[in-house]
Amino acid sequence: MQNSLTFTDLLDDAALISLEHQLHLEEVLAEHSWHVDLQARRFEFTGTQPRTCTAFHLLGSAAPGPASWLWAWANPSGFPAEVAATAARLRDFGLQHGIQELASAEVPFSALPGSPTEPHLVAGLMTEAAKAVTGLWTSYNGDAGGGTRAAFLVEHPDFHLPPIDSVRVMRVMQQALAGLRLSDHRRVVYSYAKHRGLGVKFDGDQATLSGPGLSAVVDFDGLGRIAHINANLSSANGG
Known part of the structure; x- marks a missing residue:
């Protein structure tokens, strides 16, 4: 049976929940620098709010010279197996589902x-797809020299999202509409609701989202794109 899952589907599945995690990461780290030691399997952020990651995963690198992305498992430089293991899992998922x-x-x-x-845009796309497969939603891509960007998934308890806040949910949705390349808007809304623990119900050209302090109606236009969001909300923090 032909599998219908595509790379674009993965990007849509990750879009909003990934954006919220990245916004949260910025808040947690504030001004920072980063350092990785692949052999020692250590990834740390230094700065005003330093953190040493409890785990990290090298996905690959995007290089301007060949204008291509190279997965960590295929890099001829070689990396410790533990560091590239997640990238290898993504390869196997791609082979299974026909996602080249x-x-x-x-x-x-x-x-x-x-x-x-x-x-950096290429690294972002590959990382988003990786998040949808792995369920690891926090990432970091940094300068690896010569214009090349290395992409990682990073883990730490402080990177987990706080409880649902209605104001933040709406900020994420509005920022995604303004700045992200979305394909299937209905899929995007459904995936975000599922991963964020929100209720979602579709009825014709509308979707209703519900959660603590949040009731929102999302209207879709004739092309299936989000046309309008009408929300009644109150911040969980009293805002």
Whole structure:
């Protein structure tokens, strides 16, 4: 039986829940620098609010020279097996589901949605897809020298999202609409609700979201895009 799951589906599945995690990461770290020792398997953030990750996973790197993404498991430099294990799991998932962006050792920038040309954008796309597969929602991509960006999934208890806050939920949705490339808006809304523990009910061209202090109606236009969000909300923090 042909599997219908696509790379674009993974991007939609990750879009909003990933954005909320990245916003939270910025709040947790504030001004910071980062350092990784692959051999020692140590990833740390230094600065005003330092953190040493409890675990991290090297996904790969996006290089401007060849204009391609190279998965960690395929890098000829070689990395400790534990560091590249998640990337190898993504390869296996890609092979199982026929998703070449995950299964191929090297992926040209031009083969990705929107044909991005900047390494940080490419690293972002590959990381988003990885999040949807692994359920690890916090990432970091940094300068690896020569314009190359290395992408990681990072773990720490402080990176977990706080309880649902209605104001934050609406901020995430509005920021995603303004700045993210979304394909299937209904899938995006459903996936976010599922991962964030919100209730969601679709009825024709509307979706109703519900949660602590939140009741929102999302209207879709004739092309299935989010046209309007009407929310009644109160912040869990009293805002």
